Amino acid sequence: MPIIPTVSRVEHVDLDVFAAAHRPDWDRLDELVRRRRRLSGDEVDELVELYQRVSTHLSVVRSSGHDPVLTGRLSGLVARARSAVTGAHAPAWRDVARFFTRTFPAVVYRLRWWWIGATLGTLALSFALGTWIALDPEARALLGTPEDIRAYVENDFENYYVEYPGASFAARVWTNNAWAAAQALIFGVFLCVPTLYVLALNGANIGVAGGLMFAHGKGDVFFGLILPHGLLELTAVFVAAGVGLKLGWTIIEPGARPRLRALGEEARPAIAVALGLVVVLFISGLIEGLVTGWVHITWLRIGIGVVAEALFLAYVFTLGRRAVREGETGDIEDAPAAAPVAG
Structure with a gap:
């Protein structure tokens, strides 16, 4: 069974292995964010859990510092997930x-x-x-x-x-x-x-x-x-x-x-x-x-x-x-x- 890198081993992360192991979570979070207005109660819970998990993944990728493309993708995904989770956004007039x-x-x-x-x-x-x-x-x-x-x-x-x-x-x-x-x-x-x-x-x-x-x-x-x-x-x-x-x-x-x-x-x-x-x-x-x-x-x-x-x-x-x-x-x-x- 392959060993999945964790936060405690940031300095040794192999990004290819890390991405392959966690891409299903990223794809699932992206899917839930896209359907955020039509989620069931269980899917809302799953959205929150995946948001927290992928936020941790983003920290790992940022710390490795070797793949700006992956960092950018996860940053965008986490930002959209945060918006979906909080559900609140400042009114346009405030912006x-x-x-x-x-x-x-x-x-x-x-x-x-x-x-x-x-x-x-x-x-x-x-x-x-x-x-x-x-x-x-x-x-x-x-x-x-x-x-x-x-x-x-x-x-x-x-x-x-x-x-x-x-x-x-x-x-x-x-x-x-x-x-x-x-x-x-x-x-x-x-x-x-x-x-x-x-x-x-x-x-x-x-x-x-x-x-x-x-x-x-x-x-x-x-x-x-x-x-x-x-x-x-x-x-x-x-x-x-x-x-x-x-x-x-x-x-x-x-x-x-x-x-x-x-x-x-x-x-x-x-x-x-x-x-x-x-x-x-x-x-x-x-x-x-x-x-x-x-x-x-x-x-x-x-x-x-x-x-x-x-x-x-x-x-x-x-x-x-x-x-x-x-x-x-x-x-x-x-x-x-x-x-x-x-x-």
Whole structure:
């Protein structure tokens, strides 16, 4: 009769033998979990017993540290079984509330130096390029004919914000900005380079527009139309870029962690940032579509943008800081434990 490894002999576990011996229990637990709404009284008792047993199996496999695939499978099975056994789950509104009061602000706050750095670098590029264009006629000549530049400065820049009805324009810019933020975040995994390109492109666009407007004495128009929505919109893009740069740098320099494990630990909170920024960009899109081109009192337009930006920063640096101090990382709850791997 074969000897079945037990918890007391973790260091000697042969995972192939262990899995072969206990797979019937795992398959049976999976079956009961799938039918949890139609179980008899005896099957409920069996479900509880198997949940406890397979939880022990998971501890054994985790301790061995040699099969992350099996660890992941059992982690998922145990998590689903726990949900079936407890039968209770926090209402959806509590999940949403937790996300916006802890998870999202915590990740943004924890990675603040990354997106603050992205902000400062991009604005420095914009300022340098804008100054060059504003002061150098030859630089402006490279951008178009005098007639084209005059049309842009006198009409096109302002008309852009009233070209479409407010609601449809808000939806359009929301989609465009969400895509730009997604590029900045997701593409960072390719060693930061695409994210740096997105930041440079945004910085160049701002610098060119500002330089042309200032060169023709319309700097007040430029800031009067950019600031209302741009403060919050650009902050969202910079946050996404900062998170993307962190992902890329994690691959370059994972520290003491294996690269895949380090990337996983950073990628899960990055998903939370992506979801949260959808809402932030929706708000900035509403401001751009319904305020920037349609509120004709300049100080009121800018005031709305400043208030929106101030509220977002206060939200991150109060709720986010508090959540981080309480141990919130932004990772998903009950995330599968990372199995040790040979480095």
